[in-house]
Amino acid sequence: MKKYSLVMFMVFAFTSFKVVAQNNQVSDNDFRAQIVGKGKAYADKIALRWNVDNYQIFEKLVKEGVLIDRLTIDANNKAEGSWKRIVSDTIKAKPLAAFGNKNSTNDTAKMVVAQMLYGKSNYPQNTNLLEKIKVQQEEKQNKHLITSLYSAISAEAAMLAGLGFEDKFMPDTGKKYVYRVYNPGKSKMVGKLDTGYIYVIGRDLKVTEKFLGLKTEQSESIVSLKWPKETSPFSGYYIERSTDKKNFKRVNKNIYLPLIDTAASSKFLYYADSVANYTKYYYRLKGVNAFGEIKLFNDTVMGMGVDQTPPQVVQLSFDRKVDEVTFNWIPNKQKDFKGYFLVKGNGIANADSVLNNIIFPTNQSTYKINLKSDFSSAYYRLLLTDTVGNVSYSNAVFIFNADTVPPQAPVGLTGKIDSLGNIKLTWQTDPKEPALRGYKVFIANQIDHEFTAA
Structure with missing residues (x-):
């Protein structure tokens, strides 16, 4: 506890x-x-x-x-x-x-x-x-x-x-x-x-006293200040904030007294400031020691609240004319939205490759590709990203070429039987057949009899 x-x-x-x-x-x-x-x-x-x-x-x-x-x-x-x-x-x-x-x-x-x-x-x-x-x-x-x-x-x-x-x-x-x-x-x-x-x-x-180590951590609508516990010989603190790094005002009217968690191994003290996202704030820290003196830390640090909510997803669809595929979607109009990437994968949740090296702009709503002659099938999704790197994915669409040509019959079929009656079959596989999923073996007592699955 x-x-x-x-x-x-x-x-x-x-x-x-x-x-x-x-x-x-x-x-x-x-x-x-x-x-x-x-x-x-x-x-x-x-x-x-x-x-x-x-x-x-x-x-x-x-x-x-x-x-x-x-x-x-x-x-x-x-x-x-x-x-x-x-x-x-x-x-x-x-x-x-x-x-x-x-x-x-x-x-x-x-x-x-x-x-x-x-x-x-x-x-x-x-x-x-x-x-x-x-x-x-x-x-x-x-x-x-x-x-x-x-x-x-x-x-x-x-x-x-x-x-x-x-x-x-x-x-x-x-x-x-x-x-x-x-x-x-x-x-x-x-x-x-x-x-x-x-x-x-x-x-x-x-001795000229110096107090160092003030840093910031950024999150959704929060700037967290942290400073080293061991080198901070103070009873309490005043936090000051500025938007221009010149005119600072106290954030806390009353002296701030950090809670010390005696069960934790943290080497830092913390203060969380609620702020608007994407506004830069500059911070100074003043410590009050046991003699009533107010000492200014040497560091002036910057922090801002950043949005950690991923972009709103869009619905991806496509139109196909032979080997030309046109992807369509309704643009994301969020203020902090940055753009899109079109990703391709062999599985519904895979992103094995990115089709556009340059990010699509926020107002783009369509993109065309031409399928290669050896194209078989693939899943496509839009990756959406905002200005701070939060990402989300659209729905996946599946595009495939219907395969109506059967694979070639295997060649080189040979068989051996040992003294116990165990039969071993071997044949040559076809490396040029990427859609091949396997083989089924049929057996008959004579060549002119009906074959049944083994």
């Missing part, structure tokens, strides 16, 4: 969720999570993001918060001093008031995160204890998923949720920085948060 997941968006591709066993006694070891994170260097700061790999400990993370220490590693890979606390207080979810009034903001990510963190739970009534526990666990998992998702596409939402921090200083491109993210330790909530470490390299400031 396939399972679709948004885990990569929720925990920034650091890890996947754990499944934690439950029993009658609850301890910190029963509910344990690893803090996972990533960082990015800028000219004036290092941005940090983190999360947990177990939804059951997520509430503890955002409510109790974390402390952050930094260790600087010099160009010789030696520590400069010891760990330095870079926050004055725990980093945790901001109060509801900090998110703003829902009627005064258009920031969807902030409002969704606020609802997940502070929205009132509404559990079904008149259910047994086990059902209530199941519903509560599903709610916890959904809150973790949705909060992580929207924090991964909005820097402000991440800060408000207590899942992000900006270390304000000027990073040195010759140094490395290690961050230690950990729970304060004065635990009031069940569960244990294991310390997470984030490693940031200063020289990454010199």
Whole structure:
């Protein structure tokens, strides 16, 4: 069974969720999570993001918060001093008031995160204890998923949720920085948060990021965009389209979040755009990373919807005068129709040869041929093709010359009989008789007796 997941968006591709066993006694070891994170260097700061790999400990993370220490590693890979606390207080979810009034903001990510963190739970009534526990666990998992998702596409939402921090200083491109993210330790909530470490390299400031591999696939009224999953470190995407390769507009108003099929081996992410057939469209792709940045892929690609419906068939007929045959049909008037080929075959569905080297135009409705002197029989059909190569066939018509001349009598008939009474007959065949289908042997006890079929 396939399972679709948004885990990569929720925990920034650091890890996947754990499944934690439950029993009658609850301890910190029963509910344990690893803090996972990533960082990015800028000219004036290092941005940090983190999360947990177990939804059951997520509430503890955002409510109790974390402390952050930094260790600087010099160009010789030696520590400069010891760990330095870079926050004055725990980093945790901001109060509801900090998110703003829902009627005064258009920031969807902030409002969704606020609802997940502070929205009132509404559990079904008149259910047994086990059902209530199941519903509560599903709610916890959904809150973790949705909060992580929207924090991964909005820097402000991440800060408000207590899942992000900006270390304000000027990073040195010759140094490395290690961050230690950990729970304060004065635990009031069940569960244990294991310390997470984030490693940031200063020289990454010199790297010019390039994102390549955007391609298109064409089908009926659909252009499918695909790009490599492994080299796309993004939480979501904006797709832009243009008809002139200059003026681009967003196809999706809201950020696009590809479904990840964890049971499939596909190496690509996909987006399907509904379009008119035979109109060229140019596409650009912009990814939104965990730090709220929008990055443009280097590729601009073209695609268009193409008709995959074969041409409407026509009815083929013919008139024959001795060896002159005239084929007739009513022209196909479809807009994307390209023309005809007349094909000949020994069988009703065969196309052993094409009689016209140049395609018949769309308005042609007749064609004449002269049968060769040795013509016996053949099937004829029209092959119809459109501008993108879809094909169909007309009905088949059968033309033959009635054969009223019997084959020549076989010659060289000889017979042998062995001691057991077995008789073996041999004769010469006629290679010049293509219509010959076989022989029937007749037998009589004497030459002047009546012969009967053997």
